[in-house]
Amino acid sequence: xxKKVLMKGNEAVAEAAILAGCRHYFAYPITPQSELIEYMAxxxxxxxxxxxxxxxxxxxxNMVLGAAAxxxxxMTSSSSPGISLKQEGISYIAASRLPAVIVNVTRGGxxxxxxxxxxxxxxxxxxxxxxxxxxxxVLSPSTVQEFADMAPMAFExxxxxxxxxxxxxxxxxxQMMEPVEFPDAYPPQKxxxxxxxxxxxxxxxxxxxxxxxxxxxxLQEKTETLFKVYEEIKKNETRFETYxxxxxxxxxxxxxxxxxxxxxxxxxxxxEEGVELALIRPITxxxxxxxAVAEAAxxxxxxxxxxxxxxxxxxDVKLAVCGECPVEFIGKAGGVVFTPEEIVSLIxxxxx
Amino acid sequence: xxxxxxxxxxxxxxxxxxxxxxVAEAGMAEGKFVTWLPSYGPEMRGxxxxxxxxxxxxxxxxxxxxxxxxxxxxxxxxxxKFAKDTKDGGxxxxxxxxxxxxxxxxxxxxxxxxxxxxxxxxxxxxxANMVGVGALxxxxxxxxxxxxxxxxxxxxxxKNPALLETNMAAIDKGASYVS
Numbered sequence: 151x152x153k154k155v156l157m158k159g160n161e162a163v164a165e166a167a168i169l170a171g172c173r174h175y176f177a178y179p180i181t182p183q184s185e186l187i188e189y190m191a192x193x194x195x196x197x198x199x200x201x202x203x204x205x206x207x208x209x210x211x212n213m214v215l216g217a218a219a220x221x222x223x224x225m226t227s228s229s230s231p232g233i234s235l236k237q238e239g240i241s242y243i244a245a246s247r248l249p250a251v252i253v254n255v256t257r258g259g260x261x262x263x264x265x266x267x268x269x270x271x272x273x274x275x276x277x278x279x280x281x282x283x284x285x286x287x288v289l290s291p292s293t294v295q296e297f298a299d300m301a302p303m304a305f306e307x308x309x310x311x312x313x314x315x316x317x318x319x320x321x322x323x324x325q326m327m328e329p330v331e332f333p334d335a336y337p338p339q340k341x342x343x344x345x346x347x348x349x350x351x352x353x354x355x356x357x358x359x360x361x362x363x364x365x366x367x368x369l370q371e372k373t374e375t376l377f378k379v380y381e382e383i384k385k386n387e388t389r390f391e392t393y394x395x396x397x398x399x400x401x402x403x404x405x406x407x408x409x410x411x412x413x414x415x416x417x418x419x420x421x422e423e424g425v426e427l428a429l430i431r432p433i434t435x436x437x438x439x440x441x442a443v444a445e446a447a448x449x450x451x452x453x454x455x456x457x458x459x460x461x462x463x464x465x466d467v468k469l470a471v472c473g474e475c476p477v478e479f480i481g482k483a484g485g486v487v488f489t490p491e492e493i494v495s496l497i498x499x500x501x502x
Numbered sequence: 503x504x505x506x507x508x509x510x511x512x513x514x515x516x517x518x519x520x521x522x523x524x525v526a527e528a529g530m531a532e533g534k535f536v537t538w539l540p541s542y543g544p545e546m547r548g549x550x551x552x553x554x555x556x557x558x559x560x561x562x563x564x565x566x567x568x569x570x571x572x573x574x575x576x577x578x579x580x581x582x583k584f585a586k587d588t589k590d591g592g593x594x595x596x597x598x599x600x601x602x603x604x605x606x607x608x609x610x611x612x613x614x615x616x617x618x619x620x621x622x623x624x625x626x627x628x629x630a631n632m633v634g635v636g637a638l639x640x641x642x643x644x645x646x647x648x649x650x651x652x653x654x655x656x657x658x659x660x661k662n663p664a665l666l667e668t669n670m671a672a673i674d675k676g677a678s679y680v681s
Contacts (some may be wrong), residue, residue, distance in 0.1 A: 154530055154537070156523070156526055156530055156538065157528050184617070285636065322539065322565070322566075325528060325539065325540060325542050326537055326538065326539045326565055327523070327537070327538035327539075328536065328537050328538070328562075328565075329530045329535075329536060411563050411564060411565075412563060412566070413563075413566040414563045415563025415564045416563075418563065466643075487566050487569060488564075488566075488568055489564060489568045490563060490564045490567075491568055491569075492568075
């Protein structure tokens, strides 16, 4: 590992992507991910990479599709409203079975909303986002270090399963500085001849990248193949972290990303008062760690989901817990971030 | 020290964010856990800017806090806005050239420092924030002077050695003013 440096999440994920071999980046500016595109503008030319500020988000995501089809590691980034515009392209990339990484540094919504951190794009991220029968693996970091570590992880997952992968940060993780270390070596890119155009492995090997299948039976077969891949992703790539699990806690907290790190502070604070809480933090939001959440909820009196939204992940928690115990929700809208003290008092209300 | 929460605030351009960054960089160099979270938004020149810094010997959960141990207020609007959020018994460092006393001055430890005047005496009014860093280090001990000096040396020793000297002089003046 290299030396620790103090960096914003936006910069750290950009640096990690470059270190991981990403040499193509197409995007359109938006707050609160501006430092990411700025960092790429500054650094890509130094590594003979391509930085292109597109004329729109729609253009940028289609450039990503094109670069991915050519077999290079490619990334784009944006924030909530910009990601909405990119959904058409993301659907096409998923249907075309191409690897690409999309960073979403979310902000307040709906509409133009504001530039404060929010987790209100959980549904959009975890349910495909664009049109059609598809999913996108979604990684949710909760520290700047994790944000950086997820860049190579996202490329690996994208290339292993030929799918777009989303890193779902938020305005706080993007803007905040924390110490971050970059590893000395990164996993190399997978041989792109498996998917790329112009990479003929045998004389008969033709790569046609397409998402249009007029014959319903052909589209049926293609979609079923896609969902077989999703089963593999669910089996191999589901990730989560647990905290204070062996404390004999009667209550379970479920939170991801920024909300999870604030919730951890609340768990520590309540522990000092003699109240034990267990915590589970989904790291992949799709595939969702349903089994792990169900297991963690076993024997608990109550499960409390904490989100920076009016309640989106809580639906997955309910699916996981499946009526075994009550699932409560603590949320905040508008881009207002909880303080640990607030969460502590809200949790106290829920368990008293 | 378990955890120190510091809020630095001032007009945009006064260097409040840099005070926080120096503390965070120094804390990191000392192997501590740190977070640095700026206020951000469509700000204008002369508007307000502030940063929340946490320095701790254990991993930092929330980088956001409602109550802080230390407030560094570089101007009156910042003091008016944040003084009440300082914990009872906490510390408020003000730029006494631009600030009066906060309403809760009986509940906290107040350190009024003429940051602007001291910086002018050194010959660079822009170093007022560094005078504040000196006072902050002296009164809290949250990070070592040496760690701050190492970071500043790394940043400017080759590019601008004279500025490094000015900054360190400002830090030392700030420290000696409050000791």
